Amino acid sequence: MMALAFFGPELVNNEEFCQALLDHPQDMVKSMGAFQITPKFLAPFVHAIITKGGKAMHTMLRYTTPLFSQDKTNPVLGKHCIAQSMVELNPDPSYWTPAMLAQAILGIWFAAAxxxxxxxxxxxxxxxxxxxxxxxxxxxxxxxxxxxxxxxxxxxxxxxxxxxxxxxxxxxxxxxxxxxxxxxxxxxxxxxxxxxxxxxxxxxxxxxxxxxxxxxxxxxxxxxxxxxxxxxxxxxxxxxxxxxxxxxxxxxxxxxxxxxxxxxxxxxxxxxxxxxxxxxxxxxxxxxxxxxxxxxxxxxxxx
Ligand code: HEM
Structure with missing residues (x-):
């Protein structure tokens, strides 16, 4: 339900993408727990092991970045989806590069998921x-x-x-x-x-x-x-x-x-x-x- 509101009907039917949506918050919570006892210099390695090299995040970005590269009024994004509202909130078009929008959406996804x-x-x-x-x-x-x-x-x-x-x-x-x-x-x-x-x-x-x-x-x-x-x-x-x-x-x-x-x-x-x-x-x-x-x-x- 939440994924539908965030990413629209097409991506919600994609099994690989949905699995990444479920895995990403879990990766983050596990990493947060591990970082409490990990020396700072080891953190990147521990993160890579827990998240399997950021697999879920990369999968999510792979699917969402091209989506946001399209015309912002494209029906794939949908008039009422959260990404579209964010674009409308900041009138400066140079701010929302596709990568920036994809990252921001993933941050909110973690808060919402x-x-x-x-x-x-x-x-x-x-x-x-x-x-x-x-x-x-x-x-x-x-x-x-x-x-x-x-x-x-x-x-x-x-x-x-x-x-x-x-x-x-x-x-x-x-x-x-x-x-x-x-x-x-x-x-x-x-x-x-x-x-x-x-x-x-x-x-x-x-x-x-x-x-x-x-x-x-x-x-x-x-x-x-x-x-x-x-x-x-x-x-x-x-x-x-x-x-x-x-x-x-x-x-x-x-x-x-x-x-x-x-x-x-x-x-x-x-x-x-x-x-x-x-x-x-x-x-x-x-x-x-x-x-x-x-x-x-x-x-x-x-x-
Ligand atoms: C029952 C559900 C939820 C609860 C109890 C909840 C609770 C919270 C709390 C306690 C904070 C920190 C606020 C502070 O430190 O003063 C927060 C921040 C945030 N939440 Fe939620 N949240 C919920 C659902 C959602 C959903 C569905 C979204 C997005 C659609 C969302 C987006 C955010 C964002 C973006 C922030 C960071 C705000 C900022 O730092 O400016 N949350 N939430």
Whole structure:
């Protein structure tokens, strides 16, 4: 689904390209892990071994660079695809060389390729455990074939459920990572940060602050209906999108994608976790990750 929005229908049907799209983020995450213990001079070798000489990245660039060399209004790119929007944002045509555009798109691809889907996994699991919520969401959705994009975004109960499921299942325990470019002391007397050090916020604590969320350890799917705040709102009380000028620019896209999948699932299927006793999450550093082995059974409702 994400690849279709990024690269259009032709490339999405290319098996080699799609495999590279899946491999590239994994290569990056593995390299990031390895670099933490690798001496700097060995980093290029370790990178080459992990990524098999950058195989996935080169495959992606091989397919995308010629695509971006074509006339920018070419239907292969598509009027509404992300590359086209980027070209339109910067009117200087010399800036977007095909190689530059391909690289930029791959960077955004990395940002987009993991978060929405891991969050969707957690939200689907929460829904599988809560049939009462599913019934109410079914009523709110009504006939899904009548909904356009803004209708989907306007479903306030769905928005609240998604926001609460993400609040209680944060992928990352930390947020708003910032590197000190010079020695820095917070004006309210917080810790001193040396040059080159990272400062960040505890996402977990912000999301479980009793001053903001009454009964914070309790799952209340309609919590945000009462406050009229939206999933995509950027706030220091809900820093899942980061904060300030660097806050996630893809959040509207992510929110819509997640909700489109949920509307489809909720309106068409009964679903439940195959085995309730099996663990569905594992931890790596500050991250909580889904297990690939988790199975959810979907049963079409009209059968
Ligand atoms: C549920 C899904 C997503 C979550 C939770 C998420 C979260 C984040 C966070 C926490 C940041 C760092 C912000 C900061 O440091 O203040 C970020 C940055 C970014 N995200 Fe997302 N993201 C999601 C989906 C997406 C998608 C779908 C796209 C692209 C279509 C995207 C594109 C980006 C980009 C380009 C940046 C870097 C922004 C910059 O440095 O100026 N994200 N995201």
């Amino acid at each position: 993991h978060q929405p889907w891991m969050n969707l996994d957690f939200i689907t699991l929460e829904l599988s455990r809560r049939p009462d919520y599913v019934q109410e969401l079914l009523r709110e959705i009504g006939d899904p074939s009548l909904l356009n994009y803004s209708d989907v975004e306007g479903l306030s109960r769905l928005d609240s459920f998604v926001k609460e499921a993400v609040r209680t299942n944060s992928l990352d325990a930390l947020a708003i990572r910032r590197k000190a470019l010079r020695p820095f002391t917070f004006s309210h007397g917080g810790p001193h940060v040396k040059e080159g050090e990272l400062a960040c916020v505890s996402l977990y604590d912000a999301m479980h602050d009793e001053g903001t969320y009454s009964n914070p350890n309790h799952f209340d799917g309609w919590r945000f209906v009462k406050t009229a705040s939206r999933f995509t709102d950027v706030s220091e009380k809900y820093p899942v999108w980061g904060f300030g000028s660097l806050a996630c620019p893809g959040r509207f896209h992510a929110s819509l994608m997640i909700k489109m999948v949920l509307v489809h699932l909720i309106s068409g299927f009964d679903f439940r976790i195959e085995d309730e006793k099996v663990a569905t999450q594992w931890k790596w550093e500050p991250f909580t990750m889904p297990f690939e082995s988790t199975r959810v059974q979907f049963r079409r409702r009209d059968i």
